[in-house]
Amino acid sequence: MHVWKFGGTSVGKPERMQSIRTLITEDNTRKIVVLSALSGSTNTLLAIGEAIKANDDIEANAKIDSLKAHYDGFISELYNTPEGKAAGQQVVDKEFSFIRSLTSIKPFTLKQEKELVAEGELLSTQIFHAYLVEEGVPSTLLPALEFMRIDADNEPEIQYTQEKLAEMLPQYDNKQIVVTQGFICRNPRGEVDNLKRGGSDYTASLIGGAIRADEIQIWTDIDGMHNNDPRIVKNTFPVRELTFDEAAELAYFGAKILHPSTITPARMFGVPVRLKNTMDPSAPGTLIADRTSDQVFKAIAAKDGITALYIHSTRMLNAYGFLRRIFEIFEKYKTPVDMLATSEVSVSVTVDNIDRIKEISDELSTFCSLEEPDYDQTIICIVGNFSADNEGVAVRVFNAMKNIPIRMISYGGTESNLSLLVHSRYKAEALNALNEGLFSA
Numbered sequence: 001m002h003v004w005k006f007g008g009t010s011v012g013k014p015e016r017m018q019s020i021r022t023l024i025t026e027d028n029t030r031k032i033v034v035l036s037a038l039s040g041s042t043n044t045l046l047a048i049g050e051a052i053k054a055n056d057d058i059e060a061n062a063k064i065d066s067l068k069a070h071y072d073g074f075i076s077e078l079y080n081t082p083e084g085k086a087a088g089q090q091v092v093d094k095e096f097s098f099i100r101s102l103t104s105i106k107p108f109t110l111k112q113e114k115e116l117v118a119e120g121e122l123l124s125t126q127i128f129h130a131y132l133v134e135e136g137v138p139s140t141l142l143p144a145l146e147f148m149r150i151d152a153d154n155e156p157e158i159q160y161t162q163e164k165l166a167e168m169l170p171q172y173d174n175k176q177i178v179v180t181q182g183f184i185c186r187n188p189r190g191e192v193d194n195l196k197r198g199g200s201d202y203t204a205s206l207i208g209g210a211i212r213a214d215e216i217q218i219w220t221d222i223d224g225m226h227n228n229d230p231r232i233v234k235n236t237f238p239v240r241e242l243t244f245d246e247a248a249e250l251a252y253f254g255a256k257i258l259h260p261s262t263i264t265p266a267r268m269f270g271v272p273v274r275l276k277n278t279m280d281p282s283a284p285g286t287l288i289a290d291r292t293s294d295q296v297f298k299a300i301a302a303k304d305g306i307t308a309l310y311i312h313s314t315r316m317l318n319a320y321g322f323l324r325r326i327f328e329i330f331e332k333y334k335t336p337v338d339m340l341a342t343s344e345v346s347v348s349v350t351v352d353n354i355d356r357i358k359e360i361s362d363e364l365s366t367f368c369s370l371e372e373p374d375y376d377q378t379i380i381c382i383v384g385n386f387s388a389d390n391e392g393v394a395v396r397v398f399n400a401m402k403n404i405p406i407r408m409i410s411y412g413g414t415e416s417n418l419s420l421l422v423h424s425r426y427k428a429e430a431l432n433a434l435n436e437g438l439f440s441a
């Protein structure tokens with residue numbers, strides 16, 4: 001069985017939904033089809049939530065009216081029959097009456113905000129499923145809220161998903177297409193929650209891992225993972241093959257095409273992930289699996305919003321146990337460290353979450369001295385085949401970066417990654433310089 005996920009732009013227009021229907025039924029394989037919300041909907045739902053929180057009912061209702069008008073227009077173009085249109089209209093009317101009911105809930109808490117933002121995926125999947133029914137495609141709609149759950153640390157419970165799907169899927173053996181929502185899940189309190197922005201990719205991979213799918217396909221608006229961020233750098237090109245490790249690094253370090261955690265479940269269960277372009281289905285895209293090409297430089301990604309901490313030992317040289325004590329504090333406050341540089345008496349680390357920085361700094365200060373952190377930093381992650389006998393890797397990177405100040409370097413942690421920390425003001429310049437230095441002939 002395959003799991004195919006279609007992102008916001010891939011379902012964002014009626015004609016796109018129609019072409020997806022053709023894509024998923026062209027061959028006879030059984031598929032779980034995971035859909036995102038229509039492009040723009042999640043942002044609009046969040047903006048409606050902000051207006052409700054600010055008690056600005058006029059603004060909230062105006063935004064709801066305009067979003068509803070968008071969906072009314074969408075369904076009037078999607079369906080071909082009066083029955084299809086009526087089914088679609090029923091979905092839209094039902095979900096919008098729920099959305100409107102949220103405006104009268106005071107106080108409007110995070111719980112309601114999560115229910116509101118889940119409406120994007122609830123709408124897209126029901127609208128699409130009604131379209132499949134109209135078209136006579138044997139399909140069913142499986143509610144993600146019945147099999148996707150996160151734990152108290154916001155980590156998906158894949159074992160739960162595995163058990164639930166093993167129970168639910170056999171009931172629909174006669175359906176070629178099983179449609180479900182990306183992004184949304186329940187939390188340990190049984191409330192509606194989500195896997196964070198861009199989380200539909202993660203849903204697809206969690207399902208793919210849970211059912212040991214033959215393949216997970218992520219369909220989006222670009223022909224695979226490019227060698228650099230196409231929003232910032234001209235002349236990027238698709239990378240045909242990546243290993244799970246390479247793709248995981250790129251996703252984690254900012255390649256927006258994949259949610260940062262997407263690769264984890266696929267890698268755990270060895271399910272290949274293929275990135276494909278809905279606008280150009282015949283393009284080969286990118287295959288993420290165990291094998292790789294021996295090309296030295298494969299791709300570059302960048303992650304913003306990084307803070308660097310500089311920690312000095314107040315003890316003498318040669319003090320062992322120093323690193324352990326530092327990392328225990330980050331562990332205690334559940335704050336992952338991304339990059340690390342050490343000398344005998346000091347350590348620099350980067351974090352992307354500064355929610356607990358005050359507590360971390362206070363505890364570190366009991367046995368270390370701390371410099372003022374550097375905010376607004378960017379990690380630039382270069383992925384490739386950097387095995388120890390591949391000479392000249394660092395020199396090419398540093399040559400490309402010769403005019404850009406580098407704050408930290410990490411090389412040798414794996415054979416596939418070299419990371420640099422720069423101030424975010426140099427990000428675009430660095431990505432372009434590296435593209436020129438590492439990828440132009």
Ligand code: ADP
Nearest residue numbers: 007008009220222224225226228229255256257
């Ligand atoms: P979807 O809505 O389908 O999930 P996203 O907007 O989340 O799509 O991801 C696709 C976008 O990711 C592309 O349009 C592209 O602008 C951006 N992107 C950033 N870095 C990369 C990269 N290295 N390769 C491909 N796309 C990238």
Ligand code: ASP
Nearest residue numbers: 036042183197198199200
């Ligand atoms: N609709 C959600 C978002 O916009 C999830 C996704 O598209 O993957 O973040």
Ligand code: MG
Nearest residue numbers: 007198256257
């Ligand atoms: Mg996305």
